[in-house]
Every structure is written in C-alpha cells, then in structure tokens.
Amino acid sequence: MPSVALFDPCYMAALRPADAECARHVLRSLGDDVTLIDGRCCGQPAFNSGYRNEARTAGREVLKAARPFETVVTLSGSCTSMVRHYLPVLWDGDRRDAAQRIAGRFRDFVSYVANHPNVGNLGLKLEGVVAYHDSCHGRRELGITSDALGLLARIQGLEVRRLAYEEECCGFGGSFAVKLPEISVAMMTTKLDDAVLTGAKVLVSGDFSCLAHLEAGARGLGLKLETWTFPELLLRALE
Amino acid sequence: MSAYRERAAREIRAERPAATVTPIMRKLVADAEAMLGRGPEDARARAAAARMYAVDHLEELHEQMEANLERRRVHYHRAADAAEAVAIMRRILAGSKRIAKSKSMVAEEVGLTHALRADGMDVLETDIGEYVVDLEGRGPSHITAPALHLNRARIREIFERTGASFEDDDPVKLSRYVRDVVGSYFRDCDAAITGTNIAIASSGRLGIVENEGNVSLGVSHPRLHVAITGLEKVVADEDAALAILEVLAPSATAQPLTSFTHFLAGPMPGQERHVVFVDNGRSRVVHDERYREVLKCIRCGACMNACPVYRTAGGLSYGSPYMGPIGAVVSPLLWPDGRYADLPMASSLCGRCTEVCPVGIPLHRMLLDLRADGVADGQLGSRTEKLAWLAWAEAFRGATRARALSAFARVGLRNGSRIVRSHGDGDDPRLFPEPSELHDRTLLQAATAERTAAVLIPAADVAPHELPALFAFRARDLGVTVVESIDPRDGDLSLTATAAIANTGSVLLTGEQAARRPILGAKRVVVRVSASTLVRFPHEVAPFLGGDDALLLTGASRTADIEKQIVRGIHGAEEMVVVLGP
Numbered sequence: 001m002p003s004v005a006l007f008d009p010c011y012m013a014a015l016r017p018a019d020a021e022c023a024r025h026v027l028r029s030l031g032d033d034v035t036l037i038d039g040r041c042c043g044q045p046a047f048n049s050g051y052r053n054e055a056r057t058a059g060r061e062v063l064k065a066a067r068p069f070e071t072v073v074t075l076s077g078s079c080t081s082m083v084r085h086y087l088p089v090l091w092d093g094d095r096r097d098a099a100q101r102i103a104g105r106f107r108d109f110v111s112y113v114a115n116h117p118n119v120g121n122l123g124l125k126l127e128g129v130v131a132y133h134d135s136c137h138g139r140r141e142l143g144i145t146s147d148a149l150g151l152l153a154r155i156q157g158l159e160v161r162r163l164a165y166e167e168e169c170c171g172f173g174g175s176f177a178v179k180l181p182e183i184s185v186a187m188m189t190t191k192l193d194d195a196v197l198t199g200a201k202v203l204v205s206g207d208f209s210c211l212a213h214l215e216a217g218a219r220g221l222g223l224k225l226e227t228w229t230f231p232e233l234l235l236r237a238l239e
Numbered sequence: 240m241s242a243y244r245e246r247a248a249r250e251i252r253a254e255r256p257a258a259t260v261t262p263i264m265r266k267l268v269a270d271a272e273a274m275l276g277r278g279p280e281d282a283r284a285r286a287a288a289a290r291m292y293a294v295d296h297l298e299e300l301h302e303q304m305e306a307n308l309e310r311r312r313v314h315y316h317r318a319a320d321a322a323e324a325v326a327i328m329r330r331i332l333a334g335s336k337r338i339a340k341s342k343s344m345v346a347e348e349v350g351l352t353h354a355l356r357a358d359g360m361d362v363l364e365t366d367i368g369e370y371v372v373d374l375e376g377r378g379p380s381h382i383t384a385p386a387l388h389l390n391r392a393r394i395r396e397i398f399e400r401t402g403a404s405f406e407d408d409d410p411v412k413l414s415r416y417v418r419d420v421v422g423s424y425f426r427d428c429d430a431a432i433t434g435t436n437i438a439i440a441s442s443g444r445l446g447i448v449e450n451e452g453n454v455s456l457g458v459s460h461p462r463l464h465v466a467i468t469g470l471e472k473v474v475a476d477e478d479a480a481l482a483i484l485e486v487l488a489p490s491a492t493a494q495p496l497t498s499f500t501h502f503l504a505g506p507m508p509g510q511e512r513h514v515v516f517v518d519n520g521r522s523r524v525v526h527d528e529r530y531r532e533v534l535k536c537i538r539c540g541a542c543m544n545a546c547p548v549y550r551t552a553g554g555l556s557y558g559s560p561y562m563g564p565i566g567a568v569v570s571p572l573l574w575p576d577g578r579y580a581d582l583p584m585a586s587s588l589c590g591r592c593t594e595v596c597p598v599g600i601p602l603h604r605m606l607l608d609l610r611a612d613g614v615a616d617g618q619l620g621s622r623t624e625k626l627a628w629l630a631w632a633e634a635f636r637g638a639t640r641a642r643a644l645s646a647f648a649r650v651g652l653r654n655g656s657r658i659v660r661s662h663g664d665g666d667d668p669r670l671f672p673e674p675s676e677l678h679d680r681t682l683l684q685a686a687t688a689e690r691t692a693a694v695l696i697p698a699a700d701v702a703p704h705e706l707p708a709l710f711a712f713r714a715r716d717l718g719v720t721v722v723e724s725i726d727p728r729d730g731d732l733s734l735t736a737t738a739a740i741a742n743t744g745s746v747l748l749t750g751e752q753a754a755r756r757p758i759l760g761a762k763r764v765v766v767r768v769s770a771s772t773l774v775r776f777p778h779e780v781a782p783f784l785g786g787d788d789a790l791l792l793t794g795a796s797r798t799a800d801i802e803k804q805i806v807r808g809i810h811g812a813e814e815m816v817v818v819l820g821p
Contacts, residue, residue, distance in 0.1 A: 010641060014648040018677055039638030039645070046628050048588060050610030050619055054632035061635060086607075128683025136589035161689055165265060169547045173587025179241070180584065181667050182248040186257060186551045187587070188669075199689045201682040213669070220668030226682050236680065 003033045005069040007062070007106070009079045010041040015212050022231035023075055023109055029238055030118045037065045037072070043090075044082040049175045056090040063087070063102045072106045075231065077138035077207040078174075080108040085141060108138070110206040110230050114147035119154065124237040127157040130228070131200035133191075133214070134166040135207030148206050151230070155237045161198040168194075172213035188217045195225060203227045241581040247552035256380075256388055256553030263387070263803050264544045268595065270493035271541060275597070277702070278485055278495075278742065279776050286486040287599040289479035290535035293471065297525055297534075300440040300473045301516070307443025311505035314513040317470070321349035324467070324517045328355070328432075331465050331513050335360065335429035339421070339461065341454045342366040343434030344382055344538055345469050345517050347560035348573070351432070363428075365421045365453040367414055367809070368800035371397060380554030380562065383491045383540040384800060388553050391801055410801040418809045421453055431457030435468040435514065436537070437483055441476035442786060444504055445514065448487060448497040452759060452796040452810025455499055459755035464506070465513045470521045471534040477502075481778045483537055486597035491539040495713065495743035496777065498796050502789035520573040529608050533568050535598045540565075542592035542602055548585055557582060564592035564602045571609055580618035583609035706741040706773040707819060713744035717794030718807055720816045730762030732812070738772040738783035739817075745793040746817060747783055753790035759811040766792070767818045 006027060008020040020036060027034045043059030046052070062083065066072045074080040083106045088099035113119060132152060138144045152160045171177065171187025192214060195203055201224055205211050211227035218225040240248075250256055275282065293300060305315040316331075318324035328351060332338065340352060340362055352373075355362050364373040368385035372378060374397050379385030386394065395408040398416060405412055433454050437446030445466055447454055458464050474480055480502075488494040506512040525531050543549040543563025554562035559570040559579055567586060570579035583606045586592075592602040613619025634644045652671045703709050711721040727733070736746040746766045758764060774780050780791075796809045807813060 010635070010645050011648070013642065013645040015652065015671070017649070022677070039641040041635045041641065043635075046631065048607065048610070049624075049628070050607075050612075050614035051625075051628040051632075052611050052614075054628045057632040058635035061638070061641075065638075126683070128680070129686035130683065136587075136591070140590040140594055159686075161686075167591065169587045169589035169591065171547070171587060173589065176584070176587040180244055180247065180548075182244070182251050183548055183551050183585075184587070185667055185669065186251055187547050190257065190261065190547075190551075197690045199687040201685045202678075212671070216669035216671045219672050220670035224682070224685070226678050228678060232677060235677075 004071045004073050005035050005037050007072050007074045008038040009076045012075050012208050013038055016208055019229050019231050022235040026231055026234045030116050040065055042079040042082040045174055052090055059087045063099055066102050073112045074106050074108050077108045077135050077142055078209050080106050081137040081141035111144040111147040114151040124155040125157055126155050126237040129159045129200045130202045130204045131161045131195055131198040133203050133205035135205055135210045136169050138206045161200050163194045165194055170210045170214055172210050192217055204233055206230055243581045243585050246558055247556040250553045250556045257551045261550045264550055268545050271490055274489035274493045282485045283597050285482040286597055289474055289482040290598045293474045294531055294534045303440040304438055304473050311443050316515040318517045320519050324349040325354045327515055332430055337361045337428040338430045339363055339365050339425055339428045339457055340432040341457050342369055343467055345467050363424050367417045367798050370417050377555055382538055386800055410804045411806050413801055414798050414806040425456045425460050428461050430463040431461045433457050433466050435466040437480045438473040439480050440473050444502045446480045447501040450498045451798050455755040455759055456810055463511050467515045470516045470518045477781045477784050481781055485777045487537055487539050490541040490597040496745050496793040498794050500791035504788040524572050530572055532600050535600055536565055541595045545591045545595045568602055568605045577618040580613045707770045710741040710773055714817055717744050719794055721819055725818050732757050732761035732764050734766045736766050736768045738780055739768045740777055740780055741773050741775050743793055745791045747780055747791050749785045749789045750787045753788045761812045763814045764812045765816045769820055
C-alpha cells in the first residue's frame with residue numbers, strides 16, 4: 001500500500017473542515033495509506049502580500065512535515081503552486097536545492113487522483129449536473145485543466161458544463177480580496193453571472209479558495225449556487 | 240486605504256468601466272489569439288528573442304544606431320531623465336509655433352505636451368483617441384486605445400463643448416470630424432512629434448506603426464520631424480524588427496499588421512529629423528536581474544486587454560501613464576520614489592498577463608517581487624500590517640497554534656461577515672456559509688437549461704495555401720480590391736510594390752514609391768504586385784526592404800478609437816486596389 005501524505009491547508013481547515021476526511025476516504029479507496037499533515041500554511045498569504053520572511057517561517061514548517069513522504073497530496077491547487085513554484089526561492093544555495101527536492105513531491109489532489117493507476121477501478125457514479133470552475137493556479141501554474149475535466153468525465157451520470165469565459169479570474173486572489181474588495185467583488189459578480197448562465201446549481205473546482213469566495217458571494221446575493229470540492233464530489237460518487 | 244484602491248473604487252462607483260470594457264476586451268483578446276494563430280508558430284519566440292537580444296546589448300546597439308542615424312543626417316539625442324527630455328525637445332522645437340503630435344507613450348511619460356503648451360506652443364494631438372482624451376482632460380486609459388473609457392455619446396458631448404455639432408453619435412462621423420480638424424492643422428504647422436516603435440540599429444531606420452495616417456502626415460509634411468522614444472526600443476536589425484512586427488499588431492489590435500508600417504530612412508530634401516531616446520530609469524532597470532526583462536516590452540497592451548483588474552477598475556485608476564499589468568510593473572521601476580508603490584498590489588496574480596504577453600515577460604512574477612521590495616524598503620504596508628504578519632508567522636511556527644488560528648478564523652469569518660453585513664456595508668455582499676457540513680445532493684439535480692451564450696465561431700473560409708490566392712484572400716479581408724487588370728481613373732495613384740506579404744495582405748513600397756504625400760493625397764491607390772515577389776510571412780520580407788525608405792501598406796487607413804468600431808479611410812485614400820500580375 002503506497003504511503004502518501006495528505007496536506008490539509010490552513011484556510012481549508014478553517015472554512016471546509018470536512019474536506020480532508022472526504023479526501024482521505026477517496027485516497028484510501030484508491031488503495032493509498034494516508035497520513036494527514038495539518039496545522040500548517042504554505043506561506044502564500046504572506047508571500048503574496050510581500051512579506052517574505054514571514055512566508056519563509058510558515059512555509060518551512062510545511063516542508064519539514066513533508067520531508068518523510070514521497071508524495072504529498074495537497075487539497076488546494078493554489079497551495080500546491082505556492083509550494084512547487086515559489087516557496088523554494090525563499091532560500092539560497094544548498095537550502096534552496098533541499099527545499100526544491102521536497103517541494104517537487106507536492107501534487108494537487110485533482111491531478112494526483114486523475115493520474116492514479118487505480119482510478120479506473122473506483123466505479124464513480126453520480127447523477128446530476130455540475131459546472132466546472134477552472135482556477136487560475138490550476139490552469140496556468142499547474143496545467144491541470146485536462147486532468148480535472150478527465151476526472152469529471154469518469155463519473156458516470158454526471159453532466160459537466162463549462163463556463164463561457166473559464167480563463168477569467170474569479171477575483172479572489174488571497175490578500176487581493178482583502179486589500180481591494182471593490183475590484184474583487186466586481187470580478188466575483190462577473191464570474192457568478194457566468195456560472196449562473198450554465199444553469200448548473202453546483203460549481204466544482206480544484207481550488208477551494210475560489211469556491212469560498214464565490215460561495216460567500218452567491219449566498220450574499222441570494223443566488224442558488226453551491227460550491228463543491230473534488231474530494232466531496234468524488235466521495236459522493238463513491239457512495 | 241491605498242491611493243490605488245481609492246481611485247479604483249471611485250472609478251467603479253462613478254463609471255463602472257467593466258460594463259464597456261469587458262465585452263470589448265473579451266472579443267479583442269479572442270480575436271488577437273486567432274490572429275496570432277494564423278501567423279508562423281514560432282512568432283512569439285522569435286519576437287521575444289529579438290527583444291532579449293536588444294536588452295542584452297543595449298549600449299552596443301545605441302552606438303551603432305547613433306552612427307547610422309548620423310550617416311542618414313538624422314540627429315541622435317539621448318536624455319537621462321524626463322526633465323532633460325523636455326529640455327532637448329524645447330531646444331529642437333525652438334521657434335516652432337504649431338506642432339502636430341501623434342501618439343507616444345514616452346511623451347506621456349515625460350509630460351511633453353503640457354511642457355510645450357506651457358511655453359506657449361500650440362500642440363495638437365492628431366491621433367483620434369488622443370485628441371478625445373486631450374479635450375476630456377483626464378488622460379489616456381489605455382496605451383493603444385486612449386479613449387477606451389469613453390463611449391460614443393460621451394465623445395460627442397466632448398466634441399460639442401468645443402463648438403462642433405453632430406446629427407448623431409455615429410463613430411464614423413465622429414472619427415471623420417477629427418480627421419478634418421487634423422487635416423487642416425497639417426496644412427499649416429511647423430513641426431511634428433511622433434513616437435517610434437522600433438529603432439533599427441544596423442540601418443538607422445525608424446520603425447513606426449500606425450493606422451490613421453497621422454504619422455504619415457507628420458513624417459512627410461512639416462519641415463521638422465522629431466521622434467521621441469524609450470532607450471530600450473532599439474533592435475539589432477531588420478530581421479529583429481520584422482519579428483516584433485509579426486506579433487505587435489496581432490497582440491494589440493488583432494490586425495495582421497497596422498495599415499501603415501514605416502521604415503523611415505533619412506529626411507526628405509529641406510526636412511530636418513531628430514530622434515530623442517529617453518532613459519528615465521531604464522539603464523538602471525537593465526542592471527536589475529529580476530526586472531530587466533520588462534524592457535522587452537513592445538507596448539502592445541495585450542496584458543491590459545486580458546487583465547480582469549484592468550477591465551474592472553479601468554485604466555485611469557492606475558494614475559500612471561502606464562496602466563494594466565505592464566503599468567503596475569514599470570511605473571514603480573521608472574519612478575522609484577514611492578508614488579506608484581501600491582500599483583503592484585493591483586493584481587489578483589491570475590497570471591493571464593504573463594500568458595498573453597507576446598514577448599514572454601513574466602509579469603505576475605515581477606509583481607510579486609515588487610511587492611516584496613515595497614515591504615522591504617518601507618514603501619508598502621503599514622506598521623500595523625507588519626505586526627500582524629509577524630504575529631501570523633509566529634502562529635504558524637507550531638501546529639497546535641496554527642490549528643487554533645484556523646478554528647478562530649472559522650468563527651471569525653462566519654460571524655465577521657454577518658456583523659459587517661448587519662452594519663449595512665452594501666458594497667460587499669460576501670457572506671461566509673456554515674462550513675462543516677457536506678452539501679445536500681438535491682442541488683445536483685436542480686440544474687436548469689444552459690443559457691451560456693454559445694460562442695459560435697462562424698465557419699470561416701479556409702485560407703488557401705498558394706501564395707497568390709492567399710494574398711488575394713487576406714487582402715479582400717482588409718477591404719482591398721484585388722484584380723488582374725484595371726481601367727485607370729482620375730485621381731488614381733499608380734504604384735509598384737517591391738514585394739507583398741500573402742498572409743497579411745500587405746504590399747511593400749520602397750524608395751520613391753514609398754513617398755507619403757502622394758499616397759495621402761490620392762483618391763484611389765493602385766498598387767501593382769508581381770506574384771513572383773510574394774512571400775508568406777512578414778519576417779520573410781527582409782531581403783526586399785532595401786536600404787532606403789520603405790512602407791508596408793496593409794489595407795486602407797483606419798481607426799478603431801471609438802468603442803473599437805472600425806472606421807476605414809481616415810487620412811489618405813479610402814480605396815486601395817491591388818493589380819496582381821505574374
């Protein structure tokens with residue numbers, strides 16, 4: 001049984017605490033032995049705000065916890081991208097190389113499952129309609145759009161609808177949503193318009209950060225639109 | 240609240256730029272991608288390499304440029320900063336009273352128009368978009384479409400304030416009105432100021448692109464022509480220039496090439512020509528490993544066209560001559576005094592700018608570096624924010640504390656959003672839901688019919704492969720008539736092309752044939768093209784460019800400065816006919 005770590009990012013522990021359990025269940029169904037890494041932050045909030053010392057302090061803990069594992073499955077595309085592409089750059093020389101070696105083992109949940117040798121044996125089945133939200137980090141930094149769509153296509157009975165302008169950002173952007181809320185909310189409204197036009201009432205994405213922002217907006221605006229993560233959707237498709 | 244946020248919030252409240260800008264840009268970005276897609280596959284890589292070479296050999300190319308300009312009797316100037324640029328321009332223009340100016344971002348950067356007017360000179364913005372924003376008084380909101388933030392009704396109002404009157408706000412009438420104002424100004428003016436897109440070191444020629452014909456007027460009518468441009472705009476040779484041209488217009492305006500592409504050699508008899516290269520911080524940036532690649536920029540505007548933050552808050556909210564992602568990078572680099580320190584925050588870091596940049600500038604990564612610089616040198620972030628991040632980092636040093644923080648955030652976000660809402664902050668509708676439960680399955684089955692506007696791409700005719708047929712196909716797309724023979728008409732100007740580019744429908748005129756005055760004055764331009772001189776792509780036309788003046792014509796003059804609606808026939812003939820012979 002391959003041993004993998006499952007990294008539950010800090011903001012997901014805060015906003016969608018059930019998700020790690022769903023993901024653990026899915027990974028076990030794939031035959032993996034799962035160890036949870038939680039209570040850590042990849043450092044992205046500080047990094048994106050320009051506070052690199054603070055980002056390094058937080059990110060170091062993630063790398064330390066990940067050191068014993070060959071694969072670290074991460075529940076958020078955005079955190080995966082932070083660890084893989086940016087975190088090692090916060091060190092120099094040998095330490096950067098060491099950080100790079102650990103960071104390279106991080107995989108986002110969606111592409112890990114989509115490319116798992118046992119994914120074909122899961123027998124995924126779920127009746128209904130979802131719309132797919134392609135996150136910027138997933139699309140451009142990790143290039144996992146086709147993995148995500150491929151995984152959705154494996155779920156028997158599920159109709160997947162695409163947003164007309166799926167390459168556009170939902171307006172979250174972490175500290176961006178806090179520092180420039182007027183712009184962030186306007187972008188969110190544009191994205192919600194797009195999502196509503198699909199007719200689907202459930203929006204799925206590999207990045208919960210976008211989903212949290214969109215769901216908060218949908219609720220506030222009184223739209224009937226729920227956001228589901230891949231672990232939750234796959235768990236339901238396994239039932 | 241940061242200065243940028245204040246301006247952006249005001250723009251959104253007062254103007255809601257996204258309503259106008261987003262639909263225009265969605266179409267433009269899709270069209271631009273299609274236009275790039277029909278060019279050679281390696282166009283972007285070659286353009287990036289041409290620009291990188293220039294950045295790596297800046298001083299060497301300038302030495303070559305200076306020598307070659309002098310050989311052509313063109314005066315070379317180099318200004319260390321904005322003040323010196325203005326001083327040099329004043330010296331060159333001393334004695335001129337009426338000056339026709341076409342678009343130049345560097346002129347905006349150094350505040351040229353203001354300075355010259357303060358000296359009592361009469362300066363007319365001759366680009367239609369610039370003419371509009373000059374009258375409006377708030378400056379350009381986009382680097383290639385300065386009046387993008389104004390719709391036709393507003394533009395009509397602005398014109399009517401100056402005493403003009405219109406039956407309606409038809410962009411054709413509004414555009415032609417400016418054409419007439421500009422046309423009559425050129426009959427009696429002393430000097431023209433233009434920009435320069437590409438300064439070609441190996442030949443000392445100036446590559447300038449334009450659509451309206453106002454640059455053509457400027458370089459051929461007044462006795463004095465001054466080009467002002469950035470220090471980085473020099474490139475090695477014609478191959479490099481063509482590599483850049485192959486991506487510039489497709490990225491900027493989804494055109495194959497602009498209507499006019501000038502390769503300006505020496506001045507005409509009796510004419511004087513100067514080029515002013517403005518440094519203003521560029522030679523400092525070139526030594527900074529993290530940012531030097533930003534000097535590859537060709538000012539196409541693709542990054543702002545694609546940027547959701549730009550689309551939402553508009554170009555004026557940046558408060559800088561350079562807006563959008565490139566503006567957020569280049570403004571704090573050119574003005575390191577802190578006035579633009581908050582612009583790097585004007586991005587959700589979605590990476591779309593980096594994706595569309597035709598010369599491969601990693602814009603969103605530079606924004607991240609600039610944020611870190613701002614925090615490190617104290618220009619960005621308050622004391623409170625610094626302390627908050629320190630405390631945050633401490634909390635994430637240990638897993639137990641971090642778990643507690645996550646739990647605290649869970650409660651805080653949920654209740655916080657309710658408290659904020661109950662205090663009536665209606666601008667931010669976000670309300671965080673209960674987090675812990677799994678969703679009900681029912682909404683999976685509650686979908687209604689899809690109303691996504693089907694993006695129907697009309698089945699385009701497949702472009703023919705053979706060069707003559709491809710040329711005719713592309714030229715017709717541009718409104719050019721392609722025939723085998725023609726009956727001459729009064730007012731015809733008959734020219735012979737040195738070569739023609741099939742995939743862009745362009746004709747190349749060189750030497751005497753490239754004289755702008757007759758082309759601008761003709762009722763109809765008839766160009767003879769021999770099929771044996773056809774090449775497929777712009778970069779293959781280099782051997783035909785010769786060493787003298789050259790002009791690539793790609794369709795008749797046009798503008799899209801009002802709501803991006805195309806109006807053909809601005810300065811110069813509305814009608815162009817190509818006689819395609821063996």
